[in-house]
Amino acid sequence: MAAQSASPRTLFDKIWDDHIVRTDEHGTALLYIDRQLVHEVTSPQAFEGLRLAGRKPRRPEANLAVPDHNVPTSDRHLGIVDPISRLQVETLEANCREFGIQLFAMGDPRQGIVHVIGPEQGLTQPGMTVVCGDSHTSTHGAFGALAFGVGTSEVEHVLATQCLLQRKPKSMLVSVEGALGRGITAKDIVLAIIGEIGTAGGTGHVIEYAGEAISALSMEGRMTVCNMSIEAGARAGLIGIDEKTVDYLRGRPQSPTGDGFEQAADYWRSLNSDPGAEYDRVVRIDAASIRPQVTWGTSPEMVVPIDSEVPDPDAVADPVKAGSYRHALTYMGLEPLTPIAEIGIDKVFIGSCTNGRIEDLRAAAEVAKGRHIAASIKLAMVVPGSGLVKEQAEAEGLDQVFIDAGFEWRDPGCSMCLAMNADRLEPGERCASTSNRNFEGRQGQGGRTHLVSPAMAAAAAVAGRFVDVREF
Amino acid sequence: MMKAFETFRGVVMPLDRANVDTDAIIPKQFLKSIQRTGFGPNLFDEWRYLDHGEPGQDCSNRPLNPDFVLNDPRYAKAEILLTRHNFGCGSSREHAPWALDGYGFRVLIAPSFADIFRQNTIKNGLLPIVLDEQTVDALFALAGGETALEIEVDLEAQQLRPSSGEPIAFEIDAFHRHCLLNGLDDIGLTLERADEIAAYEQRRQQQAPWLFAS
Numbered sequence: 246m247a248a249q250s251a252s253p254r255t256l257f258d259k260i261w262d263d264h265i266v267r268t269d270e271h272g273t274a275l276l277y278i279d280r281q282l283v284h285e286v287t288s289p290q291a292f293e294g295l296r297l298a299g300r301k302p303r304r305p306e307a308n309l310a311v312p313d314h315n316v317p318t319s320d321r322h323l324g325i326v327d328p329i330s331r332l333q334v335e336t337l338e339a340n341c342r343e344f345g346i347q348l349f350a351m352g353d354p355r356q357g358i359v360h361v362i363g364p365e366q367g368l369t370q371p372g373m374t375v376v377c378g379d380s381h382t383s384t385h386g387a388f389g390a391l392a393f394g395v396g397t398s399e400v401e402h403v404l405a406t407q408c409l410l411q412r413k414p415k416s417m418l419v420s421v422e423g424a425l426g427r428g429i430t431a432k433d434i435v436l437a438i439i440g441e442i443g444t445a446g447g448t449g450h451v452i453e454y455a456g457e458a459i460s461a462l463s464m465e466g467r468m469t470v471c472n473m474s475i476e477a478g479a480r481a482g483l484i485g486i487d488e489k490t491v492d493y494l495r496g497r498p499q500s501p502t503g504d505g506f507e508q509a510a511d512y513w514r515s516l517n518s519d520p521g522a523e524y525d526r527v528v529r530i531d532a533a534s535i536r537p538q539v540t541w542g543t544s545p546e547m548v549v550p551i552d553s554e555v556p557d558p559d560a561v562a563d564p565v566k567a568g569s570y571r572h573a574l575t576y577m578g579l580e581p582l583t584p585i586a587e588i589g590i591d592k593v594f595i596g597s598c599t600n601g602r603i604e605d606l607r608a609a610a611e612v613a614k615g616r617h618i619a620a621s622i623k624l625a626m627v628v629p630g631s632g633l634v635k636e637q638a639e640a641e642g643l644d645q646v647f648i649d650a651g652f653e654w655r656d657p658g659c660s661m662c663l664a665m666n667a668d669r670l671e672p673g674e675r676c677a678s679t680s681n682r683n684f685e686g687r688q689g690q691g692g693r694t695h696l697v698s699p700a701m702a703a704a705a706a707v708a709g710r711f712v713d714v715r716e717f
Numbered sequence: 718m719m720k721a722f723e724t725f726r727g728v729v730m731p732l733d734r735a736n737v738d739t740d741a742i743i744p745k746q747f748l749k750s751i752q753r754t755g756f757g758p759n760l761f762d763e764w765r766y767l768d769h770g771e772p773g774q775d776c777s778n779r780p781l782n783p784d785f786v787l788n789d790p791r792y793a794k795a796e797i798l799l800t801r802h803n804f805g806c807g808s809s810r811e812h813a814p815w816a817l818d819g820y821g822f823r824v825l826i827a828p829s830f831a832d833i834f835r836q837n838t839i840k841n842g843l844l845p846i847v848l849d850e851q852t853v854d855a856l857f858a859l860a861g862g863e864t865a866l867e868i869e870v871d872l873e874a875q876q877l878r879p880s881s882g883e884p885i886a887f888e889i890d891a892f893h894r895h896c897l898l899n900g901l902d903d904i905g906l907t908l909e910r911a912d913e914i915a916a917y918e919q920r921r922q923q924q925a926p927w928l929f930a931s
Contacts (some may be wrong), residue, residue: 266917267910271892275910279928287810289751308769315749329772336751374853380809382835396811396837406907408914412890444736448832455785478806480832501927509927544736565735565801664746682807684740686763
């Protein structure tokens with residue numbers, strides 16, 4: 246009966262179709278990119294490439310740059326002590342000047358982790374294509390934007406042409422159905438999803454997250470879920486647009502203004518997947534079954550609930566997987582069948598593009614309030630995701646809650662998520678971390694990372710070991 | 718300008734681990750470089766050496782980890798990396814293919830690669846080849862022998878010809894194959910479409926003017 250015979254489309258289909266400049270004889274699309282975020286680590290060679298070829302950015306104003314990976318999180322008045330890190334940040338500053346790209350420099354109150362500041366500034370909007378030379382660009386999909394990480398060659402390609410050559414990925418729906426239990430957060434949802442589908446489960450796909458539990462999340466929580474799509478192998482994660490999305494964007498510095506905002510919002514609201522739209526793969530997860538998650542190994546898929554044990558490789562049938570488990574247990578210094586709640590920790594890191602937003606700090610502060618970190622904890626640090634998150638947290642008194650509880654309150658940046666600056670684990674140190682990767686050496690050579698939610702990290706800091714935040 | 722991929726015969730190094738991430742391929746401290754080259758000596762740094770590596774260091778005197786396959790004399794001249802599923806997962810750092818290329822690898826064989834990494838390898842003239850688990854298992858068995866396995870890689874014919882065993886056909890995206898064989902600079906190709914990009918921008922600006930406000 247429909248007037249149009251067009252078949253129902255997913256949100257991903259709609260954004261993809263809206264951005265095709267042309268399709269070549271091989272089926273490769275020239276895809277238009279609306280916004281690019283730039284940071285100091287993956288951009289110097291791209292700018293150098295432009296210079297060598299005598300090219301200019303096609304739309305400098307479609308880019309925003311910020312240093313985040315290398316910046317110190319303490320004693321900022323001293324500048325960047327490491328000369329190699331300093332040169333990289335100075336190179337970003339010089340490139341932005343030369344090519345006319347807006348930069349939030351280290352002293353700017355808006356400086357922060359690239360994936361925190363994009364949404365915060367209203368730069369990330371529904372229906373856009375957003376890229377960055379960083380795999381956690383998937384974060385921006387929380388706004389119904391098609392956002393994915395690219396390499397440096399593609400950073401250069403976008404600077405020069407505002408386009409990318411792409412094959413259309415497949416689509417996957419992950420529906421988290423029903424309501425979450427008390428004390429369960431967005432981080433637990435996404436870790437549980439990765440545990441279910443595996444770290445390559447989303448390879449070649451764009452994941453759309455849906456279901457009651459996703460709808461019930463705040464925008465911050467949705468960003469946490471989309472952020473770790475890459476840990477499930479998917480380049481991008483997406484969530485449909487609702488009034489929370491629209492309300493979040495109203496009044497942001499780079500959001501449309503006045504009538505333009507309402508015009509944009511009408512378009513945004515049209516961007517959800519149509520009823521009956523088909524996906525290449527569908528995964529359904531019962532929200533009520535999700536418990537607080539803790540990773541035990543060196544891949545994010547090596548994750549179990551807090552009230553269980555480290556697995557036994559001998560019980561794993563697949564020899565490649567059993568081998569990976571043995572490697573991981575050796576590296577992590579863990580014995581099979583150790584209860585997670587008996588694993589003691591040395592350091593705690595609360596922050597990152599996964600969990601460095603205001604809601605994350607509130608959740609951690611609620612647990613830390615009136616308590617103190619255990620005597621065995623060498624360092625517990627809270628690193629806000631941006632200067633504006635830091636200001637907000639200080640206005641709410643969260644900084645004092647953390648300081649009173651024995652945490653260090655730092656300046657914004659990527660920090661110990663990947664330890665490119667001075668914040669790192671020493672060999673053998675074990676960390677409860679709200680970041681996204683537990684790879685070998687990720688937080689410092691020989692360091693042992695366990696990924697958890699902010700509330701679980703704060704509880705672990707107080708107890709000196711992993712504890713179930715629901716009983717805390 | 719990317720170099721054109723030509724048929725060659727190379728030694729296969731077997732790296733028998735799944736989910737090798739880009740942090741392992743090139744650790745973060747080397748990402749502070751603002752150059753595209755010079756990463757080869759730090760490929761797999763934490764597995765390859767027994768000490769802690771820092772950028773700018775002379776690697777020729779560092780203690781080698783004798784248990785790591787890269788240091789096995791059989792594979793000293795390896796140009797083909799054979800590995801397990803989801804190779805290159807994690808960070809989008811293009812420094813990973815730069816390090817593999819800098820070391821001398823030209824072809825990677827695995828049951829699967831992470832998406833961003835695979836894209837980055839092709840941009841740098843490296844050829845990622847996906848083969849089914851069974852074929853990869855068989856190659857691991859051959860590559861672990863006393864004499865290193867050699868394979869002739871023919872992208873034109875989409876065929877691998879191992880020094881022992883039957884030829885193996887492989888699939889690759891037609892556009893990627895075209896770019897690799899011709900060493901094409903895809904920014905140059907895209908810039909030839911500047912008129913179409915401008916027409917798209919004009920059309921899009923009518924529909925969604927806020928995307929172009931600045």
